[in-house]
Amino acid sequence: MPIVSVPTQEAAVVTRGARFLVVVLVLALTACSQGAPGGAPSGPDGNKIVLTGDQKADWAQILALENEAQALVKTDGCLSAGQCRTAPVGSRACGGPRYYLVYCSRSTDSVALFRKLDAVAAAEREYNGRYKIISTCEFRLPPKVAQGSGSCQAQ
16 A cells, blocks of 8 residues: 655645745846846936947946046045945946945035946946846945045045
8 A cells, every 4th residue: 555645734834935945046046147127228317328239349338437437536525534435336247336436425426426327337237138247146345434634545
């Protein structure tokens, strides 16, 4: 006579929990391997990069936009470290910025800076998706900031 096992309530809960974990894992892996959906990235102030299909040329466009953002950064003019700030730059394939800029909130047009950085991040997300870029999935924290001689710096 064959042995038939009857699932218990505990076994059913474990099975549902295992299925849930598999679904979460699949979603997480999918998010790490895909860029944001949509067309060409566009920043809130009209910054727009149209990806051409030439990976080197497209990356050069992103770097040019990033250089425009860096040109907005002013590190001098702050009287204390409390006036120094950080701003995230780019969008790694698995999420989060590539690095952070340090700036003085008193002398930098923060609104213009973040508009430009939003455009950089949007363009990089599109680039990552189009070219199937992958990255490590570590979480990068902003640096601690210090002020010395009126200039903000990363510690």
